[in-house]
Amino acid sequence: MKTKQLDITHEHCPMTFVxxxxxxxxxxxxxxxxxxxxxxxxxxNIPKSVESQGYKVLSINQHQGNIHKVLISK
Amino acid sequence: xxxxxxxxKLSIIGFSGDFDKLVAVFTLASGAAAVGYEVNLFxxxxxxxxxxxxxxxxxxxxxxxxxxFNFLMGGKNNVPLSRLNFGGISPKLMTGMMKSKNVATLExxxxxxxxxxxxxxxxxxxxxxxGITKNDFIPDxxxxxxxxxxxxxxxxxxxxxx
Numbered sequence: 001m002k003t004k005q006l007d008i009t010h011e012h013c014p015m016t017f018v019x020x021x022x023x024x025x026x027x028x029x030x031x032x033x034x035x036x037x038x039x040x041x042x043x044x045n046i047p048k049s050v051e052s053q054g055y056k057v058l059s060i061n062q063h064q065g066n067i068h069k070v071l072i073s074k
Numbered sequence: 075x076x077x078x079x080x081x082x083k084l085s086i087i088g089f090s091g092d093f094d095k096l097v098a099v100f101t102l103a104s105g106a107a108a109v110g111y112e113v114n115l116f117x118x119x120x121x122x123x124x125x126x127x128x129x130x131x132x133x134x135x136x137x138x139x140x141x142x143f144n145f146l147m148g149g150k151n152n153v154p155l156s157r158l159n160f161g162g163i164s165p166k167l168m169t170g171m172m173k174s175k176n177v178a179t180l181e182x183x184x185x186x187x188x189x190x191x192x193x194x195x196x197x198x199x200x201x202x203x204x205g206i207t208k209n210d211f212i213p214d215x216x217x218x219x220x221x222x223x224x225x226x227x228x229x230x231x232x233x234x235x236x
Contacts, residue, residue: 014101014183021190022189047107
């Protein structure tokens with residue numbers, strides 16, 4: 001599995017969602033997207049919104065401090 | 075009876091040509107499309123300014139008065155702030171503040187909306203008043219429509235008037 005990375009820790013709404021969506025739309029079956037995001041709104045809503053669109057959230061782990069790492073696949 | 079899966083849908087009537095209200099339109103549109111909504115933007119009256127091909131002031135349209143009005147209204151580069159516009163300085167200051175705070179600018183929000191598949195529509199009637207055609211708009215305008223078509227598009231979803 002190839003891992004693609006996306007750092008949205010410096011983004012704000014709605015670009016957190018927009019950038020995640022754009023990266024996910026480019027994701028192929030054998031790839032995993034690793035998203036770095038902040039606690040609060042992004043951590044609460046990004047995993048929920050990608051799941052509702054049919055993607056799989058494989059894991060959510062604390063990366064460092066208030067930054068979390070979310071792994072998503074198709 | 076046929077069961078229909080509920081589509082998550084947001085339709086926004088973009089009536090205002092104000093910078094701040096347009097930021098709201100494109101923030102909601104791009105955000106909603108990014109979380110899986112079908113999004114329809116229907117631009118009418120002042121809102122048409124933001125989808126003009128020419129971003130600045132220019133004499134587009136047919137007829138003297140129409141051309142004059144279109145020049146005064148301009149395009150997306152000179153949309154005014156709804157309050158404290160100060161002759162057009164404030165939108166530029168606001169854009170600077172948005173950039174320095176890493177918040178998407180109006181221009182970026184428009185591009186984001188296009189990238190996540192927001193549907194753009196223009197109002198036939200107000201285009202007629204202003205003497206402008208689909209060719210005066212950015213190529214992303216899917217169709218020029220009226221009330222009936224808008225109602226059909228927005229049916230079973232949320233509708234906002236901004």
